[in-house]
Amino acid sequence: MVKIRFLSGLKEIVGQNEIEVECSDLLSHLLEDLCNRYGEQFCRLLWGTEVQGKRNPYVKILINGEDIRDQDPRLAGDETIILFLPIAGG
Amino acid sequence: MKYSRQLVLPEIHWEGQQKIFDAKVLLVGLGGLGSPQALYLAAAGVGTLGLLDGDRVDLTNLQRQVVHSTKDVGSLKADSAERRLKELNPDVSLRRHALWITSQNALDILSGYDIIVDCTDNFPARYLLSDACVMLKKPLVHGAIYRFSGQATVFYPAQSGPCYRCLFPVPPPPGAVPTCAEAGVMGILPGVIGMIQASEVIKLILGKGHPLIGRLLLCDVMTMTFQEVILKRDPACPACGENPSIRELQDYEAFCGAQGMERSARGGTAMPEKNLRVVDLAGKLQANEALSFLDVREEWEQSIYPSFPHAIKIPFSTMVSQWETLLPFKGKEIVVCCLFGWKSQEACRFLSGKGFEHVWNLQGGLEEWYLYEEQSGIEG
Numbered sequence: 001m002v003k004i005r006f007l008s009g010l011k012e013i014v015g016q017n018e019i020e021v022e023c024s025d026l027l028s029h030l031l032e033d034l035c036n037r038y039g040e041q042f043c044r045l046l047w048g049t050e051v052q053g054k055r056n057p058y059v060k061i062l063i064n065g066e067d068i069r070d071q072d073p074r075l076a077g078d079e080t081i082i083l084f085l086p087i088a089g090g
Numbered sequence: 091m092k093y094s095r096q097l098v099l100p101e102i103h104w105e106g107q108q109k110i111f112d113a114k115v116l117l118v119g120l121g122g123l124g125s126p127q128a129l130y131l132a133a134a135g136v137g138t139l140g141l142l143d144g145d146r147v148d149l150t151n152l153q154r155q156v157v158h159s160t161k162d163v164g165s166l167k168a169d170s171a172e173r174r175l176k177e178l179n180p181d182v183s184l185r186r187h188a189l190w191i192t193s194q195n196a197l198d199i200l201s202g203y204d205i206i207v208d209c210t211d212n213f214p215a216r217y218l219l220s221d222a223c224v225m226l227k228k229p230l231v232h233g234a235i236y237r238f239s240g241q242a243t244v245f246y247p248a249q250s251g252p253c254y255r256c257l258f259p260v261p262p263p264p265g266a267v268p269t270c271a272e273a274g275v276m277g278i279l280p281g282v283i284g285m286i287q288a289s290e291v292i293k294l295i296l297g298k299g300h301p302l303i304g305r306l307l308l309c310d311v312m313t314m315t316f317q318e319v320i321l322k323r324d325p326a327c328p329a330c331g332e333n334p335s336i337r338e339l340q341d342y343e344a345f346c347g348a349q350g351m352e353r354s355a356r357g358g359t360a361m362p363e364k365n366l367r368v369v370d371l372a373g374k375l376q377a378n379e380a381l382s383f384l385d386v387r388e389e390w391e392q393s394i395y396p397s398f399p400h401a402i403k404i405p406f407s408t409m410v411s412q413w414e415t416l417l418p419f420k421g422k423e424i425v426v427c428c429l430f431g432w433k434s435q436e437a438c439r440f441l442s443g444k445g446f447e448h449v450w451n452l453q454g455g456l457e458e459w460y461l462y463e464e465q466s467g468i469e470g
Contacts, residue, residue: 007308007317008239009267017313040410045266058262065320067257082317084308085267086258087236089275090123090211 002030002079009085010059013045014038024077027061027068045085060084092181093135106296107135111181113295116140116200118191118219119209120167122280123233125157127207127288132175132182134292139175140203142187143167150457154277191215193339196222205294207231207287213261214342220245220254221339224330229294229303230254233280233287237273240283243306243321244290247330251303256324256331261346279311364438366425366450368462382419384426384449386437387456391429395456398427406433409440416441423448431455 001020011017014034023030035043046055054070055061061068062082063075096102102110115136117124120143132139145167147158155167162170168188175184187199191210200206200222208219208230216234223230227248234241245253286307293299308317328335366374374381383401385392386409397403402419404412406428416424424446428434431454438451452459 005317007310008236008241011239011310012237012273017310041407056262057260058258058266060257062319065318067319067322082308082319086213086262087234087239087241087267088211088213088216089235089273090119090121090209090233090280 002075002077002081004034004081004083007082007084008087010042010045010083013042022077023075026072026074027063027081028072030075030081031055058086060086092179096134101298102296106298109295109297110135110292111137113205114138114140114203115205115207115291115295116142116203117207117209118142118215119211120155120157120171121145121151121209121211122154122235122275122277123284123287124207124209125155125171126281126284127209127291128157128171128175129178130285130288131291132179132184135179135181136291136295138183138185138203140185140187140199141168141171141175142189142191142199143171144188144190154275154280156281191218193218193342196339197226200226200228203228205229205231205291207233207291209233209284209287212346214346216254217261217345218339218342221329221336224253224334224336225339229301231287231290231294233283235275235279235283236267238276238279238310238312240279240309240311241306242283242286242290242302242309244294244302246301246303247323249303250323252321252323253327253330255329256327257306257321259324259327264347276311282309282311364450365435365453367453368459371425371452371459372462372466380423382422382424384416384419384424384434384437386426386428386433394429395460397456398425401427406437409437413441413444416446420446421448423450425450425452427452427456427459429455430457 002023003020005018006014006016031046046059048056063079093107097107113136115131117128117140120141147162147165147167147170149163151158152160157171157174166188168186172184172186175182196218206219206223206228208216210216219230224247229244229246232243232245245251247253290301293301304321306319306321308319325332383398385397385401385403386406388405388407426434426437426449431452435451438449441449
């Protein structure tokens with residue numbers, strides 16, 4: 001199972017801390033599934049208005065602790081993915 | 091005697107305490123994160139503490155900005171913090187900077203300190219501090235908070251760590267990530283994150299332990315989980331990479347705002363919203379102008395302040411599916427409000443994009459409105 005954790009800023013949007021999903025596909029396909037699950041606001045954060053092309057670079061995606069930046073790796077199915085947003089409050 | 095409990099620690103002892111006495115630490119921002127750090131770093135005997143903030147204390151700060159007291163409301167935060175810290179530890183030399191950090195003054199101010207602590211509350215200041223610290227080869231102790239979650243790390247490219255731009259190459263567009271004023275913050279959270287930052291400051295001064303260089307600590311106090319993430323330096327980073335293109339400080343407001351422009355262009359809502367100050371709204375109401383009110387607060391926010399009489403309530407999160415109920419008001423003057431004026435600003439942009447020409451964003455939101463009513467009541 002792929003474990004997905006939503007941290008600062010994102011967890012409020014998806015309303016969950018953590019989910020587990022079956023997936024051995026490209027990361028982008030998993031993210032598209034999440035878009036369908038969590039709706040427009042989540043989708044806009046990831047891609048802007050069009051669900052294609054480059055993701056918004058300010059949404060951080062870490063796979064097994066590594067910042068994948070704009071890559072689209074194929075998942076083996078046992079990863080831990082962390083998604084979070086920059087926050088600026090002080 | 092005063093420092094005996096830390097002198098007894100072999101990791102500190104006299105040698106370490108002398109380093110603490112000799113250290114010059116700048117706190118940029120004396121709000122939620124800066125307040126507890128100011129108290130603890132002064133108590134620890136940090137020799138020189140820079141207190142930088144151009145803001146004044148207001149009542150809503152006191153829930154978390156613990157260096158300030160009720161009697162300080164209206165005072166400059168730099169003055170208020172200076173008063174409190176003088177009482178706490180007169181050994182500490184306090185340097186008061188009652189101003190905002192800018193591209194013009196940052197290098198001058200920061201160069202007088204060994205360690206810079208980012209306790210600011212906005213993206214432009216965070217990018218500015220990061221770039222300035224890269225240029226001056228100084229460590230930047232980072233902390234940020236939002237609702238119940240926080241982040242802390244140490245940006246220190248001079249010791250092979252990444253900088254803020256390696257982590258976040260571009261800022262989110264304005265409005266995409268709500269501020270604490272907009273989304274709220276648990277008052278204790280800046281204490282938690284601030285204490286992580288202050289611990290990092292002391293470790294950097296001592297040169298002991300493993301500082302959070304290249305590690306980002308993500309904290310969620312609701313689940314009380316801490317997640318450590320490895321941060322790598324980006325060789326292509328425009329600030330600290332192999333061929334840096336940023337060689338002088340920039341216009342950071344424009345840098346962070348430009349992202350918003352890009353979003354507007356993509357989102358098709360390029361029409362700027364019109365802002366209405368609370369004093370102007372009062373004038374309009376006094377002149378009996380025909381106004382409709384749209385309250386876009388979420389349901390859980392609605393009990394904090396009452397809405398305007400007869401206001402239409404459409405929570406911002408449902409705006410996309412519910413805006414059409416506003417069609418009968420399309421030609422009318424609509425004042426859009428929320429708690430603090432951020433969601434309403436977004437709602438105005440959205441409605442402008444749908445062809446609503448007479449939408450006004452109530453600046454500062456209902457909080458500003460009720461503060462104004464209270465103050466004008468006192469004055470009157």
